[in-house]
Amino acid sequence: MKxxxxxxxKVSIFLAAIFIIMGAISAFVFLRDLNIKEFSRIKDDNYRIxxxxxxxxxxxxxxxxxxxxxxxxxQDKFIELYKNITGQNIFLLxxxxxxxxxxxxxxxxxxxxxxxxxxxNEIKNVLITGxxxxxxxxxxxxxxxxxxxxxxxxxxxxxxFIPVIIENKIIGAVETYFIIEIEARQYVISMAxxxxxxxxxxxxFMYIFFYRYIVMPINIIRRATYSVSKGEFSRFIQINQKDxxxxxADDFNRMIRGLNSLSGEITRLKxxxxxxxxxxxxxxxxxxxxxxxxxxxxxxxxxxxxSNNVSQWLLKIQDLNERxxxxxxxFLNAARIEEGKFGYNFExxxxxxxxxxxxxxxxxxxxxxxxINFSFPSKNSSFIIKADVxxxxxxxxxxxxxxxxxxSDNGSIGIKLQKQKDFVIVEINDTxxxxxxxxxxxxxxxxxxxxxxKSSKTAGSGIGLFVAKDIVKKHNGDILVESEFGKxxxxxxxxxxx
Amino acid sequence: MKKIVIIxxxxxxxxxxxxxxxxxxxxVFVAYNGEDGLEYIRKKTPDLLILDIxxxxxxxxxxxxxxxxxxxxxxxxxxxxxxxxxxxEKSQEMGVxxxxxxxxxxxxxxxxxxRSIIGD
Numbered sequence: 001m002k003x004x005x006x007x008x009x010k011v012s013i014f015l016a017a018i019f020i021i022m023g024a025i026s027a028f029v030f031l032r033d034l035n036i037k038e039f040s041r042i043k044d045d046n047y048r049i050x051x052x053x054x055x056x057x058x059x060x061x062x063x064x065x066x067x068x069x070x071x072x073x074x075q076d077k078f079i080e081l082y083k084n085i086t087g088q089n090i091f092l093l094x095x096x097x098x099x100x101x102x103x104x105x106x107x108x109x110x111x112x113x114x115x116x117x118x119x120x121n122e123i124k125n126v127l128i129t130g131x132x133x134x135x136x137x138x139x140x141x142x143x144x145x146x147x148x149x150x151x152x153x154x155x156x157x158x159x160x161f162i163p164v165i166i167e168n169k170i171i172g173a174v175e176t177y178f179i180i181e182i183e184a185r186q187y188v189i190s191m192a193x194x195x196x197x198x199x200x201x202x203x204x205f206m207y208i209f210f211y212r213y214i215v216m217p218i219n220i221i222r223r224a225t226y227s228v229s230k231g232e233f234s235r236f237i238q239i240n241q242k243d244x245x246x247x248x249a250d251d252f253n254r255m256i257r258g259l260n261s262l263s264g265e266i267t268r269l270k271x272x273x274x275x276x277x278x279x280x281x282x283x284x285x286x287x288x289x290x291x292x293x294x295x296x297x298x299x300x301x302x303x304x305x306x307s308n309n310v311s312q313w314l315l316k317i318q319d320l321n322e323r324x325x326x327x328x329x330x331f332l333n334a335a336r337i338e339e340g341k342f343g344y345n346f347e348x349x350x351x352x353x354x355x356x357x358x359x360x361x362x363x364x365x366x367x368x369x370x371x372i373n374f375s376f377p378s379k380n381s382s383f384i385i386k387a388d389v390x391x392x393x394x395x396x397x398x399x400x401x402x403x404x405x406x407x408s409d410n411g412s413i414g415i416k417l418q419k420q421k422d423f424v425i426v427e428i429n430d431t432x433x434x435x436x437x438x439x440x441x442x443x444x445x446x447x448x449x450x451x452x453x454k455s456s457k458t459a460g461s462g463i464g465l466f467v468a469k470d471i472v473k474k475h476n477g478d479i480l481v482e483s484e485f486g487k488x489x490x491x492x493x494x495x496x497x498x
Numbered sequence: 499m500k501k502i503v504i505i506x507x508x509x510x511x512x513x514x515x516x517x518x519x520x521x522x523x524x525x526v527f528v529a530y531n532g533e534d535g536l537e538y539i540r541k542k543t544p545d546l547l548i549l550d551i552x553x554x555x556x557x558x559x560x561x562x563x564x565x566x567x568x569x570x571x572x573x574x575x576x577x578x579x580x581x582x583x584x585x586x587e588k589s590q591e592m593g594v595x596x597x598x599x600x601x602x603x604x605x606x607x608x609x610x611x612x613r614s615i616i617g618d
Contacts, residue, residue: 288580292508296511303518343582
């Protein structure tokens, strides 16, 4: 299965990406939030404990005379009490007098601790910088002032200042340091791993679900539509799930039934169409013999001595006969094109100008009769192409016929040749009736005649341009048209130069 | 006087052609089917055969084949009704001198072709 083609994989990748992005964002927010909350919880707890202990221990005015012996005892008791309550050691306990001078410090008495041999730079920094980092915070509760060092929530030390207040007078302060660990981070990370695994499992199940209920039925329908496109109208789809896809399959089956009944009709219509072209072909063919009989008979008659009047009539008959021959030939050609029997006989080294000159010669009478201003400046040049000469004659014969028929007396017709890359373009322009925009697309279809053409005096089968287009296409060329309604038309025949 | 045999089933075409070519100074015989035509040719040994393709009984190609079999050499001008490339090709293969599509050619054209093949 190609990756880019499967909806299943696309949806899975898309969802996985969304899950990962959402997970990352929520883990980040949660972790940050949790850190702060956890820290302030520990801070509050410790604050309360230390405050209680401080109040209890320093309530006796006598102790607060900062005699070193008493202080030492107090410190030991304080640390012990704190350990009893929290199960944790106080890292450091300093006792300040009201002038913010350290009267006693457990630090120096604690075994193994000294400001200099501490490895933790953070702790060292706090100890050395001392009161410089103290900020003032006021707690609403009991109107107690609290001094707290500005400690980053991510750090592992918590420092608390509790003022010693006796008879509403601040006598000094107790400063404590605790080592605190925030384990929430680990917790969140392991949670993220579990969530990730469950998302992956969910995705796998979703993939299977998608494949079974969406991709597979779509593939079944696709295979069935493919066989329809190959003209096979007998394949029905069976899908065993009642949802939109089932509806689609149901509609498809209904369409197949419809097509089945239609295909009979189509075959019948094709047969009728074939019969029609065969009929036209036979009729046209059969008519050619009597028409050529009349043609040659008239020629024979013209050799006899005829009165002027009779000869005028016979000329009219000859005209009509020629027109009939033209129409019948058009019909026959169109029928042959449709039957695929319009055989070609290509020759190399055909001079296009020679063909055009011949066509022009055979139309000179018509041009002169209508006093048309005709120009063909390239008639002495040469363009060599590969062509079926007789077929190309039909093309230019048709185009020049049209130009003459639809151009009024004293109008102009011109033939211009122009080389464009590997093509020669023959332009046949006229100042005739022109073609409406809406008629342009139908111009080269069979039996099409515009309103104006029908109402003009000229006869036409509406087949000429259909035949011409087909012939030029078979020469690997094309016919294009430009026209301004009421002003004239330009037909361009584009043929490859050999 | 040069002798021409015309094998053409359409009476008026044959007659028109005969009259024109007779007036031009040829000796013209007309046959309305292939068998009669072949008999004429064997008797008269003409200088030119003007042959239609679609004929009652044996057709134009059959006539050409039989002439070949009997080793009779006579220039042939095919005068046909359809002018399909297949027909022209087949005729060329059988060695005809020229090919004319009736509706597209006038008697003048036919006369010119005849003249160019056998002279006056």
